[in-house]
Amino acid sequence: MDKLAEGKRVFDVEIEALRRTRDCLDETYLKILDLITNCSGKVIVMGIGKPGHIAAKLAATFASLGTPAFRLHPAEAMHGDLGMVSPNDVVIAISFSGESDEIVRILPNIKMIGAALVGITGNPNSTLAQASDVVQYLPKFEEACYLGLAPTSSTTAALCYGDSLAVVASGIYGFKDSDFGKFHPAGSLGKKLILKVDDLMARDDEVPKVTMGTLLMDAIPVMSKKGLGIVSVVDEKDHLSGIICDGDLRRIIEKHIDIYNVAVDEVMIKNPKTINRERLAVDALRFIKQHSINNLPVTDVNNVLIGTITWQQIVKAGIVT
Numbered sequence: 001m002d003k004l005a006e007g008k009r010v011f012d013v014e015i016e017a018l019r020r021t022r023d024c025l026d027e028t029y030l031k032i033l034d035l036i037t038n039c040s041g042k043v044i045v046m047g048i049g050k051p052g053h054i055a056a057k058l059a060a061t062f063a064s065l066g067t068p069a070f071r072l073h074p075a076e077a078m079h080g081d082l083g084m085v086s087p088n089d090v091v092i093a094i095s096f097s098g099e100s101d102e103i104v105r106i107l108p109n110i111k112m113i114g115a116a117l118v119g120i121t122g123n124p125n126s127t128l129a130q131a132s133d134v135v136q137y138l139p140k141f142e143e144a145c146y147l148g149l150a151p152t153s154s155t156t157a158a159l160c161y162g163d164s165l166a167v168v169a170s171g172i173y174g175f176k177d178s179d180f181g182k183f184h185p186a187g188s189l190g191k192k193l194i195l196k197v198d199d200l201m202a203r204d205d206e207v208p209k210v211t212m213g214t215l216l217m218d219a220i221p222v223m224s225k226k227g228l229g230i231v232s233v234v235d236e237k238d239h240l241s242g243i244i245c246d247g248d249l250r251r252i253i254e255k256h257i258d259i260y261n262v263a264v265d266e267v268m269i270k271n272p273k274t275i276n277r278e279r280l281a282v283d284a285l286r287f288i289k290q291h292s293i294n295n296l297p298v299t300d301v302n303n304v305l306i307g308t309i310t311w312q313q314i315v316k317a318g319i320v321t
Contacts, residue, residue: 017156020157029164033168035116035118035134037169043059043090044072045062048073052073061163065170065175067173074106085113086113086115091118093117093118093120093128094120095119098119098122099126118135118136119136122138136161197276197278198307199281200281201277202309207232207306208226208228210222210233211233211234212233213264230294230308239304240274240305242264242268244264244268244269274303277306277307281317284309285321286321
């Protein structure tokens with residue numbers, strides 16, 4: 001066996017199955033899409049065996065893109081989980097043969113409950129096809145398994161078909177990146193979309209700051225104690241006047257400036273770059289990288305110092321660019 005050629009053949013067979021599935025999309029696809037987007041309940045996806053795994057993934061995709069959904073295991077459904085199904089729901093059943101025993105046995109119950117039933121199958125004469133309110137027939141294609149037996153092309157086609165429904169439905173809802181972030185708070189993508197500078201910055205007593213006129217020798221312990229690599233210099237009303245970072249401090253020492261007798265306003269960086277608390281943390285990280293700095297004072301619209309944010313704080317929260 002030419003292993004590399006066989007590997008490529010699997011890709012070719014499944015790509016052809018996807019092409020045929022794409023080309024068969026018609027009014028049926030639009031009817032199913034309407035059922036989903038007009039559903040006042042939930043979208044329930046079910047399959048058994050390999051299609052069951054596809055059902056679980058599709059339910060997760062629907063849910064993450066704004067369509068309330070869950071996977072129903074047909075075997076568990078026969079032992080009480082049908083109680084999760086309501087008349088306002090849309091049930092999507094995936095079975096390439098359309099005769100999977102566990103699915104066929106609960107079809108009458110789904111009909112009695114009153115949920116809309118969508119079948120995805122390759123057999124137009126199957127029990128699933130006959131029972132469904134709307135049926136998407138998958139076209140004829142080969143399974144990629146060299147025996148032609150293991151669900152491969154058929155599960156790939158069902159997966160892509162369901163992904164298409166979920167994505168197009170989210171567009172109909174006007175689903176935005178901020179909505180996506182609400183449903184993915186623990187993931188890196190979600191954090192990028194929802195975490196703001198205000199969520200991560202040091203504030204109040206955590207902020208290293210000194211007033212104008214403070215001797216540099218007295219400002220150094222403040223910088224060291226707070227551990228953010230920066231000390232901000234403010235006036236009597238907390239308006240930001242400048243900053244001194246640990247890098248600036250090293251350069252000051254290299255120049256043999258008398259740290260015991262020089263005031264911070266004589267050596268500080270004036271008009272430093274700042275950021276607003278309402279900016280996304282990922283934008284702050286990009287800004288920090290763009291200007292090759294390590295930290296940023298956070299100010300309000302009146303240039304009052306309200307916090308400090310560092311690249312370490314942002315990265316520690318799981319945000320990267």
